[in-house]
Amino acid sequence: MKQYLKKAALFMLCSSFILSGIMIPISANADTGTDVAVNQSITLKGETSGNIKDITFAPGKDPSQVNFTWYSNKDTSDAQVQIALKSDMTASEFPEDKAQSFKGKKSNGNDDYSSNKVTVTGLKQATAYVYRVGDGTNWSSPNNYTTQDISNGFDFLFAGDPQIGAGGDIDKDSAGWVDTVKKATDKFSTNSFIVSIGDQVNNGKELNGQTNELEYDGYFKADQLKNIPVAAIPGNHEGYGIGHITHFNPPNMSDKYGIFTNNGYESDNSNGTTGNDYYFVYGNTLFMMLNSNDINAEDHKAFMQEAIAANPDAKWKIVGMHHSIYSSANHETDADIAARRITYPEVFQELGIDVVLDGHDHCYTRSYQMVDGQAVSGKDDTNVTDPNGVLYVTANSASGSKYYEIQEPNYNNYYEAKKEQDKVPTFSNVSITDKSFTITTYRTDTMAAIDNYTINKTTSHKNVSRLAGQDRYETAAKISQSNWDTADAAVLVSGQSFADALSAAPFAKLKDAPVLLTSSNTLNINTKDELSRLKVRTVYIIGGTGVVSNSVEDSLRNMKIVVKRISGSDRYATSLAVAKQISGPKQVFIASGEGFADGLSVSSYAALSGSPILLTNGKELSSDILQYVKGSGSTPYVVGGNSVVDDSVVSSLGAERIYGSDRYSTNLAVLNKFSDKYDTSNIYLASGSDFADALSGSAAAGEKSAPVVLVGKSGSSDTRNYINGKLAGVGQITILGGEGSILQSAVNELLQ
Structure with a gap:
């Protein structure tokens, strides 16, 4: 037995002889809060006769739970906690007949003690309880625990x-x-x-x-x-x-x-x-x-x-x-x-x-x-x-x-x-x-x-959440996790190059599929895990082997997944190849393939409306794309100002231009143009300075007919006005990406 117990035992022995001339074992419980020696109930032989000490409990995983811990002697049985309403207690007698029992586990603790752990569930706010811990035979004295009313906050x-x-x-x-x-x-x-x-x-x-x-x-x-x-x-x-x-x-x-x-x-x-x-x-x-x-x-x-x-x-x-x-x-x-x-x-x-x-x-x-x-x-x-x-x-x-x-x-x-x-x-x-x-x-x-x-915090909207991973690949997986429990298909695009990926959202909506990202030569582990979770049977790769290599295909096939690639000779031809997968579109959108912002601005609406996104170099359309648009019978729209898509492209199509003074105002112009088509009970916020999070989010937004609002390092007044005009009907605002993509301060500014 440890030396400190022997010393304590000798102290108690001497004290007992001085007081009475005989040894009287002390049997106080640990929860009396007396000195250490009494707390351990040390007897003449230096052994503990008290069964319980060091009672404590921690917050549970939510306010309805608490997690108890205490030490007991090795010979005690399995851990138990009994808890009852304090109002059911009479005097000092624990109301065992009205108590609820919870069982837990024992493990080895310090100094040959057993450590006991039990989780108590089902607690209500602002309620006075009484509890005791033990093993079904040996019990601590009753102790009080009162939960707090946290409806208006807590301390x-x-x-x-x-x-x-x-x-x-x-x-x-x-x-x-x-x-x-x-x-x-x-x-x-x-x-x-x-x-x-x-x-x-x-x-x-x-x-x-x-x-x-x-x-x-x-x-x-x-x-x-x-x-x-x-x-x-x-x-x-x-x-x-x-x-x-x-x-x-x-x-x-x-x-x-x-x-x-x-x-x-x-x-x-x-x-x-x-x-x-x-x-x-x-x-x-x-x-x-x-x-x-x-x-x-x-x-x-x-x-x-x-x-x-x-x-x-x-x-x-x-x-x-x-x-x-x-x-x-x-x-x-x-x-x-x-x-x-x-x-x-x-x-x-x-x-x-x-x-x-x-x-x-x-x-x-x-x-x-x-x-x-x-x-x-x-x-x-x-x-x-x-x-x-x-x-x-x-x-x-x-x-x-x-x-x-x-x-x-x-x-x-x-x-x-x-x-x-x-x-x-x-x-x-x-x-x-x-x-x-x-x-x-x-x-x-x-x-x-x-x-x-x-x-x-002046943000008035409570239901604001953030979907973010360690990088863009994990963020895309988390966006998928929040919107799909299973999926027969997934759309896979490069996380390093935006061009082929811009046309992916409408096709993903057609297949009821999430958009996931991969590096060029290796299937990202987060993407692989998400494909497994979704039980995906078919993956559609958007783009040629220069952006998503054959080695990624091989990894997918090793997962027993059917792989189909949609690609063209360049980004413009790839956008046309994707467009041809969508039958009978009523609208078609033309955006610059030299930048990603305007294509992203329209991607969620293009997804929800089943409208292809075709790319231009800004100066002209390829003859194949021009022929497709004119032959489709669709209403054409050009997204972006004349600094990104020349007026000659607009006139060649007889298209309507949707644009603003910069990428953020162009985004708002798109949102306002089709405002009656969006369901603004959900709003997604994505960075306007990178493509990855907005692209993955556009597929999810398309499923919910939700707008994707592009956000800069600080929120513009026009963007804030747009969001505030929708807040009354918004049930959820979802931020796509971590603070490296969208600062919380920018979100707070937008939601003021």
Whole structure:
């Protein structure tokens, strides 16, 4: 048995003889919140007789669920939680006959304990519950949990680095943490959960047994942790052993991303079993909790892309991770922090993250709004509206176990809007509504606020989602996933060359097929996976072998897919070959083959109306195309001004020209020309500076008879007026591509 248990047993033995002359075993449950020794119910032999300790629970995958965890002796049976309405409880007796039971699993925990995990489902808002945990025979005392009414928003608490044991005195560190939790929950009694941002414990190395279990006991000593969920992530001090992942039970944990082994930066070169990236949705907010012990930004990016795609309606996107990118104290110049500072911000910006919460540096720092590694807000800006960039907040220690000194106290670094080191424990309260995010930070000695910051969003439309992948190929696959469950056919075009692809959308609509992208010589893995998911039997390649090679054909055939290629001698002939696949069109559109914007502007309408898109070099039409148009009996339209398609082309066809002063106004001219044909209950937004996302989106938009609106780096007033004129009837606005394609600030501007 571990040495610390023997010492505790001897202490209890001596105390018992002094008090009574005989040994009386102590049998208090872990959830009484008493001292560590009593918490473990240590008997004369140094063995634990109490069956349950370290009870906690985490937010579930949504507000109707919570995930329980606790430690028990090895001889207990399978994990169970019973929960009932508090109104059914009489005095202190748990209402077992009216309780609902949930079963879970056991695993090996620290120090020969069992770790128990159970998920409780079906919780309702604004409801008082009572619960107990156990194994069906041995039960904890009843504890309370009240869910909050989050219909108009919610609050949560944010705590940094309790790091119990870091001060060299576990009891003192625990007392500081208990004091902070009590004061925070007393002041903000309707909070929904606590975000504990890592380094809950130190590492146990100050103890002879190399264990951190006594430190975890100190962390869970705060009684309030049995009444409010805790969303915890591992810090670098939890980078080894099974302590963290057996004491916490996160929802939606990835089996691929955020896996920490050893990045070469950790001084102890340890391999942790600390749990991977996970996410949960609460109200209007997506929380993505990263195990930043894994330094690989691309891993976390892939995880966040999956989480965002699975929750497209989230109004706010918040990241939690232990390691601070923008902080002010000892860790500011660490090699691993400098490495993260290069790679992480770009990812957060691209994915439209609103706020990053972190710790690690034991000093409070709030950044400016950061874009491309630069501050874009002013020092005195504490209430911003529709800002560009990402806000970073680094928490100080919530227990006071350890503080770090500010490196440059009299100078603000390029990212430091506010920094504070008063060597007093702090915590933050965060309030979130559809329109605002407010974080207020308090010192626990006086409970005075040391900082306050608000982000306002004026976007009035709630149903705004973004379909984005790591690149254009994955984005096309995600667009397909959001619109097709299965498809007999798919249309495959080059993701590197726009010309042949421009004519694809109307043909895709004819085949009820998504448009997917591939590189020239290799079938993209995202595209391959999507073809498999859709159970596609026939792929139509648009373009010759110069844009989609025979090796791609071979890959498709190896998947037992029938391949058909539609192509011509050049981009113009290819557009004609595609047009001939569409029988009896009533309209035909002519657009420049030298650029993509005007062809994209009309592609969704061409798809929904079954109208071919034919390409011109801008000066003339090929004789074959001219003959086709005149022989088809279709009404011809030329899209674009005379700088892209000469007047001679228009006159040769007797066509009507649809155009504006630039690509964006031409897009609006098309949308207004055929306004009565669109179903504007859905609107798609696509970049006007690249073709790929708009092309894939046009096929999806054609299926829904929806317009595709082209967006620049900032939203024009005409585009904003068009969208606002449709908003009353819009059920969904879908952004095609990540922030590298369309900035969230541009979207916010358009939706004002």
